[in-house]
Amino acid sequence: MTWETVIGLEIHVQLNTRSKMFCGCSTAFGDPPNTNVCPVCLGLPGALPVPNAEAVRLGTRAALALGCTIHRRSVFARKNYFYPDLPKGYQISQFDQPLATDGRVEFESPERGRVSVHIQRLHLEEDAGKSLHDRIPDRTAIDLNRAGVPLAEIVSGPDMQSPAEARAYATALRQILVYTGVSDCSMEQGSLRIDANLSVRRPGEPLGTKTEVKNMNSFANVERALLAERERQVALLESGQAVTQVTLLFDAASGRVQPTRSKEESHDYRYFPDPDLPPLVLSESWIEQQRATLPELPDAKRERLTSEVGLPAYDAGVIAAEPALADYFEAVVAAGVEPKTAANWLMGEVMTGYNESGRFDVAPARLAALVRLIDEGAVSHQAAKRVYAELLVVDEAPAAVAERLGLTQVSDTGALMQWVDEVLAAHPAEVERYRGGETKLVGFFVGQVMKRSRGKADPKGVQPVLLERLAAPGL
């Protein structure tokens, strides 16, 4: 008998602000420990939180992009627990009156085609600091640079049916958040963190006991960790044991999930409204203004690239995956390049460079100029790739680069005719055989012309000249 898997994800994203959620400290990543701290984020006696408008704006835009209902009035609450990297002994978060509820994310499931996952809520909160357990013997080292960094927590419904689907959902969500400029969504820098709840059941039975899986530091590891956890739960149940509610950590090296060993009390967070912060009240007009200024989202972009621009679905998917890529594509097209040609360049040379350097080193107009050289027959497609490689390092016009590298094609009939005549003169025997009916020797002659021109002859121009001269009597 088979098992059904039920997965929900809680995703924390760092909102793309310069300063922290409740104080003016920098959110910069990688600074020396405890340098971006002040009375507020250190939790000093008497300090008070002052919320960041940009965090509210970005959280609202994320929620709108996820189709959520934005609540005109939401409330910050205190979530009480003790942990050495939680300076105040409570986290300021939103509880029973979150910023937004009830949205959805649609995406292609690897197994089920197009699916829709319910977004239960999106709320704003502050991050805790960082505990380093292996830095100093027997000691946990605390760095509070992260403490107070603004986060949005996005909670999905238990709507995913496989680890691969969970990964696809997370990927789709990430795309939306990057598109809206809400977050960098860098898992390496901790600006996107994924926790999962997973349970299994027999078809038709009520939901099984769920466990929480944490510490999945890449999209691939989300899938790996959830596969491992599903396997663990199925093995337990099939051997007649029960699944217990537990939090597990994924170990990427071993590919296994391990229960956390600390004996936590059952969580009793004693939420109550934070008396330091009056309710967050947003006006309808402001919310509408945010909605109106949302950029085109990945789904709409893909749809437009296929139906309007005419790209194949695969190309549209690749190009729409990142807003930077899509923007670049559109700029190249706007500069006059035929869309499919632009797509081919993007998915080839451009993508390779972008993946290495994280930026586009050739301005769209220069790429367009290069493509124009191919269209005009001035350079071959092969030669153009060499020109492109040079464009990455020098600030020169593509035509000048092609010239300098001697890659410019000659399509001038007079020049071509001279090379053709020289080749035919040098190979009288082959000419004789051709004229005797061995017409496949055309390829040989073209090759010889290319060789004699040292690659400069435009192959498309060579053939008609060649056929014409071979047909001419008396040569």
Added chain:
Amino acid sequence: MTSVARIAERVRNGGETAGAVASRTAAALEDSTGLNATLHWSRELLHRRAGEITERVSAGEQLPLAGVPVALKDNIVSTDEPTTCASRMLVDYVSPYEATAVTRLREAGALLAGKANLDEFAMGSSTEHSAFGRVRHPLDPERVPGGSSGGSAALVAAGVVPAALGSETGGSVRQPASFCGVVGVKPTYGRVSRYGLVAFGSSLDCISSFGRTVDDAARVLAVISGPDPFDSTTVDRPPIAPPEPPRDLRGITIGLPREYFPDDLDPGVRAGTDRTIAALKELGAELRQVSLPHTALAVPTYYIIAPAEAAANLARYDGVRYGQRRIGPNGDIRALYQATRGEGFGAEVRRRILVGTYVLSAGYAAQYYAKAQRARALIAADFAAVFAGGVDLLFTPTTPTPAFRAGEKTDDPVAMYLADIFVSPASLAGLPAMSLPIGRSDGLPIGGQLIAPMFHDEQMLAAAAVLERAVPAVEEVR
């Protein structure tokens, strides 16, 4: 004792130097040692501060509080002496930043004159719950000065300083002002920044002022009030203007809430309020009997909300980043927390944290915290209804009895809490309220309370200034 206005005027126009005021204040602080009202002060610091004031006066700065000594309750952070909150937890803790109210006092030229003793973390009504010993009542060392701002009240009452800052959560300035026979003013919630006031019950906490007279207390409030970008709960209103009292109270309707005049009211207190009511009438005020039917809910409501907020506010004292640390038997992090907090907090603070934890914990929050929120709204609605009905101010006794004896209520926390029965309602409703001395009974001061509508701080102070002229503060009422 010279008034705040007079000292500032003399220092501004060179009639007296800030240094001379500092010397006088140092001598008075030394003489008052027996009160145990001050936790930190030093002659050197006083003179250094006086020197800075003198320089600014000579530079021609017009300082509204030039050279006026102001004591700070030791739960308001200042940067060049400790802020201990009268707790073992914060022995020797020196804040690396300054409270907004302190900055504003300094900028106004006030002479910061020591940190005053209090009930630990402002939790108490007698200043007996200080880790550094109880404060004595200036008129009778066997009695308490009230609390939790007992040190500030005693220093003003004893004439050591003309004014002081205290803090209110549920009457912690008005009640000791009443016990000590001085003026204590709690502004509307949100008119004075809490930035740098060590939090107890954040939705209730107000920095408040003490003075010998209404004008003294008001001049201090005028300087420290006004919106503050560092406190999201300050309201966008201008600073409280010092009162310009009218000749009388004609055209003013004063409500007398019957719930504040119970049959078992102390006879001395009743005699004092009777005389004051007669004076109000004579001043031309229209008097009206009113009812605030949910008054009896105030103390239980307060003792749910304040401890709940306190339990969270005091979670930061964990021995990790600052303050005292104890390691505990096992040496792990939880042992560290438990030992640090178990030993660092005194009995009353510990009780309140535990009560606050309990009323918010799973299974109890609906029964306690949610009901208290509901009751708070009802209490606030009572006041709003009376004020909407044409009443300008309410007059009540500040406390049910004069200052009680030390040790009298320490065994029964609830009996202690009931000392705040007339002061906690206005705190819950966020209203401006004040106590002023209205006479003495058997030599002990009696306080009368005025409560005003939200943001009517100025009108309250003006009426109080008229009343204070008409009611002798130190005369026996029986």
Added chain:
Amino acid sequence: MTIGADQVRHIARLAEIAVADDELPVLAKQLDRIVGYVAQLDRLPADEDAAPFNAGPESLRLRADQVNPWPMIGGPMAMAPESADGFFLVPRRGTGAEA
């Protein structure tokens, strides 16, 4: 309403406050007295729709997103009970890995 020693122990653990066994009975009695007193509010009818009372501003003021650290004298390590290399230090927690 009765608070017993077990309940005090549980709350004290939530609040991370050490309470010696011999203190438990007295503390339980005091807490029981306080909680018994405030329990009179239980008589109030529940009213889910009632708006809570908020003192202070009716809505939150937001600050512009500028890096502008609140003033502070000296570094955070100056106050730390235990520190090294710019980190606050605490005993390592338990044996298991922690999230």
